[in-house]
Amino acid sequence: MLEIQRIRKDRDALVEGLKKRNFDAAPLIDTLLEKDSLWRNKKTELDELLSEMNSIAKQIGEFFKSGKKEEAEVLRTQSLAMKESEQELRAMVNALESEIQELLYQIPNVPKAIVPPGKSDKDNETVFEAGSIPNLSEDALPHWEICAKYDLIDFELGVKVTGAGFPIYKGKGAKLQRALINFFLDEAEKAGYREFIPPHVVNQASGYGTGQLPDKEGQMYHIGVDDLYLIPTAEVPLTNIYRDVILPNEDFSIKITGYTPCFRREAGSYGKDVRGLNRLHQFDKVEIVRFEHPDRSEQAHEEMIEHVKGLLNKLNLPYRILRLCGGDMGFTSALTYDFEVYSTAQKRWLEVSSVSNFETFQANRLKLRFKGADGKTQLAHTLNGSALALPRIVAALLENNQTEAGVVIPEVLRPYCGFDIINA
C-alpha cells in the first residue's frame, strides 16, 4: 500500500512511474486525491465540532459541581443540538476513509527507475548469465522420467494420497530434499541470516500484512473452521513477525531465514508447464527476509542477489538473472530479480528464485517502523527472496547431471546426502 502523503506530494511522478506497469493510475489517483481533500475538510470540521463539544461537556461538569443547575441545563440542550451534526459528519468522514482505503489497496507499488517498461515476461532484461549448459545426448530424459527410473519422486502415489501436485519423495529423492534444505539453511546462516521455524499456517491479519489478502485470496488454501491459511511462502509468517513493530533506532539491519513447505492452489495451469516438478501445490523453500533502513535497502538487495548467485554457483547449475519489467512484476514489488536455471532435457529456463525490494509498500500495511535520529517514526523497507525453492532445482540437477552411470550429485551436496550418485 502506498502512503497517502506520498500520493499527495508526488502525484505526477507516481502516475508516470506506474505507466511502466501498463497501469494508468491517473483516474484512480485523482479520485483518491479528490476524496482525500474532501476528507481533510470534513475531518477538520468534525475536529472543531468535537473540540467545542468537549469544552461544553467540561463546563457542564463544573456548573453541576458548583450547583449552577440552570446554566448546566442550557448548555446541555445546546450540546444535544450539536450531536446531530456530529453524527452526520462522523458518518461522512468514516465513509470517506473506507473509500480511500479501498482505492489505496488497488494501487500497485511504483517500480524503481531501473525497472524496464514492458508487458510480459518477454520484456524482462537478462542482466547476468553464468555456468555452461551441458551437452546431453539426444535421449536425455526429462526429470519426471528420471524420477520414475530411480524411484525418487512418486507423482501418482501423491495423487492417491492427496491429489495432483502433491508428490511423494522416496528414498534418495527424499534424502536429496533434506540435503538441499540443510545446505540452503547453512549457507544462509553463514551469510548472517538468523534461522526461524515459523508456523505453516497463518491468521487473516498476517495475510493482509504481507499483501496476500485481499488480492490473492483464491491462491491460498483456507482452513474454514479455524479461519486460517496455509502459507504460500515463508515470507508471510517471517515478515509478519515484525508487524506492528517500531524499531527503537535507525541503525538496524534484520536478516532472517526459514525453511517451510509452501502451499499454493495455482488454479488454471495445465499442460507440459505443470509436468513433474515444474509446478506443485506443495513444495519446499528456504526464504531469506530482510528489514532495512531506506538508505540501505538497495545495498541489501545486491547482497541478497550475490547470495543466491553463490548458491547456484556452488550447485554448478547454469543460470541467468532477469530484471523483471514493469508488466511482469508482482503487485507489491518495487524491483524484482528472477533467477532461472536451465533445464537441459526440457530445454527451457525454470524460475527458481525471485528476489524483491518492496521498499515501504509492505511496511506500510505491516506498520513496521523505526525511530529516526530526529525522534520521528518512519517506515522501514522490506525485502525477500527465495534461497532457494527446491523443486525446479531438483529438476535441473537431475536432468543436467544425468550420465550413463546415473545422476551425479554436486560436490557441495555430497556431505549432506551421504551419497554421490543416484544409480539405483
Add this chain to the structure above:
RNA sequence: GGAGGGAUGGGUGAGUGGCUGAAACCACCAGUUUGCUAAACUGACGAACGGGUAACUGUUCCGCGGGUUCGAAUCCCGCUCCCUCCGCCA
C-alpha cells in the same frame, strides 16, 4: 470439548462516570555528578491523523464493534484473543 479468570503506554500495574492521555514503579533516552563502570540526582519519555513554514495546536485511541450519557478506560450489549484448571492428544 467443559469450568473459571483476564485484556490499560516498551514492561509491571493503579484507576470513584467529569480534575485521567492516563498514578506509581521498572526499562529506554538526554543531562549533572563521579578517575572508569556502577550508583545517585535532574529532565524528557505512547501512537495515528488534521491544521500550521514553524513554535505550536485540535481530534482520536485504555482488545475490537455497538449502546447509555451533556460527558465513558470506568456503566450496558455483542465479538475476538489470551491465560489457568479439567478432558482429549503428540
